[in-house]
Amino acid sequence: MMLKSAVLQSVTEKKFHRELGRFSGKQPGPLVICIGGIHGNEPAGALALENVLKKLRDASPPFRGELIALAGNVRALNSGVRYRHRDLNRMWLPERVSQIEDELPAQSATAEDAEQRELLDIIETALERHTGDAIFLDLHTTSSEGSPFAIISDTLTNRRLALELGVPIILGLEENLDGTILNYINDLGHAAIGFEAGQHRSPGSLLNHEAAVWVTLAAAGCIQPYYIHEFFDLRQHLKRSVGNVPRVMELRYRHEIREADEFVMQPGFMNFTRVTKGQLLANDRRGTVTSPENGLLFMPLYQSQGEDGFFLVREVKLFWLKVSAQLRKWKLDRLLPHLPGVHMLPDSPDSLKIDTRIAHWFVVEICHLLGFRKHTQQDDVLIVTRRRQSANS
Numbered sequence: 033m034m035l036k037s038a039v040l041q042s043v044t045e046k047k048f049h050r051e052l053g054r055f056s057g058k059q060p061g062p063l064v065i066c067i068g069g070i071h072g073n074e075p076a077g078a079l080a081l082e083n084v085l086k087k088l089r090d091a092s093p094p095f096r097g098e099l100i101a102l103a104g105n106v107r108a109l110n111s112g113v114r115y116r117h118r119d120l121n122r123m124w125l126p127e128r129v130s131q132i133e134d135e136l137p138a139q140s141a142t143a144e145d146a147e148q149r150e151l152l153d154i155i156e157t158a159l160e161r162h163t164g165d166a167i168f169l170d171l172h173t174t175s176s177e178g179s180p181f182a183i184i185s186d187t188l189t190n191r192r193l194a195l196e197l198g199v200p201i202i203l204g205l206e207e208n209l210d211g212t213i214l215n216y217i218n219d220l221g222h223a224a225i226g227f228e229a230g231q232h233r234s235p236g237s238l239l240n241h242e243a244a245v246w247v248t249l250a251a252a253g254c255i256q257p258y259y260i261h262e263f264f265d266l267r268q269h270l271k272r273s274v275g276n277v278p279r280v281m282e283l284r285y286r287h288e289i290r291e292a293d294e295f296v297m298q299p300g301f302m303n304f305t306r307v308t309k310g311q312l313l314a315n316d317r318r319g320t321v322t323s324p325e326n327g328l329l330f331m332p333l334y335q336s337q338g339e340d341g342f343f344l345v346r347e348v349k350l351f352w353l354k355v356s357a358q359l360r361k362w363k364l365d366r367l368l369p370h371l372p373g374v375h376m377l378p379d380s381p382d383s384l385k386i387d388t389r390i391a392h393w394f395v396v397e398i399c400h401l402l403g404f405r406k407h408t409q410q411d412d413v414l415i416v417t418r419r420r421q422s423a424n425s
């Protein structure tokens with residue numbers, strides 16, 4: 033392997049600035065905004081973005097549009113912690129964002145309030161100036177080893193970009209996490225991909241992040257890959273990092289926990305370990321926690337903090353992805369309110385109300401195919417919601 037990777041161990045002395053850099057060409061094209069280190073204990077993304085910018089400046093290839101590379105939680109990155117007061121990737125709820133747009137900074141604001149305001153300023157200014165497509169790439173790493181993967185809201189544009197990366201894609205998770213920066217960007221109607229490169233300190237994660245940025249720039253039409261030395265080697269590295277894992281998976285189950293649960297995961301599980309119904313996965317105050325169905329285990333909790341014990345995902349065959357893309361192109365979602373037990377919510381075109389006493393089980397599956405993946409159940413009423421769809425998704 034010819035690729036060299038900076039040693040992540042020495043990162044602690046490094047000081048990041050908000051703007052890692054910008055690069056633009058003379059020709060018009062998409063705006064690509066990349067964020068590294070929105071979690072401060074995940075510096076690999078920010079380092080990879082610096083590498084990409086240096087290579088762009090050195091090679092100065094023909095470039096369409098603009099790349100803006102940002103450090104996420106600068107204060108946390110420079111202290112080597114995940115966050116100072118609160119998770120910066122759970123603060124992007126629409127009400128909150130519009131509130132901080134209007135208000136002057138308060139004396140009592142936390143470090144992350146300041147971080148969010150600074151990021152929002154740069155992102156909003158860039159989006160206002162730009163008229164074409166905007167694509168957002170959010171770079172993360174994980175505490176455990178395992179295959180890289182992408183998390184997206186299920187829109188066709190997001191799918192197209194994420195499939196280019198060649199890593200497993202998780203559908204349905206992004207819609208069910210509130211307040212992520214991806215949620216916020218998706219709801220503005222732009223493409224947004226979350227990329228998990230591998231373990232926090234692994235040199236391979238840095239290379240995978242670099243690969244993901246180059247592949248995204250190429251897929252967006254900003255660069256031609258053959259101008260970039262190492263492009264194909266980096267993409268190969270990313271492909272090789274993917275284990276024997278299905279290409280696309282959807283969320284089936286989320287095991288929510290509270291501190292009082294005293295939840296302890298059984299040792300030895302990794303992302304995408306196959307599990308069977310009834311298999312022992314964890315213990316808590318009430319006894320054993322077993323798998324509710326056959327599937328693949330996802331994000332087992334091995335750190336002390338967190339609200340999710342584990343998730344279960346299952347494979348989605350490419351056939352069904354094609355079916356669902358076609359159904360969306362035909363705009364069959366407009367027929368959903370005609371199914372028995374399904375109603376539109378008058379104030380929200382991206383939500384449906386399903387009466388689970390009347391609707392057949394397959395109604396929910398059809399809603400999934402059409403991108404309605406967020407579930408909120410109240411008694412016999414299930415509300416399913418999708419991310420705002422761009423014109424062609």
Ligand SMILES: [Zn+2]
Pocket residue numbers: 070071074172173
């Ligand atoms: Zn993260």
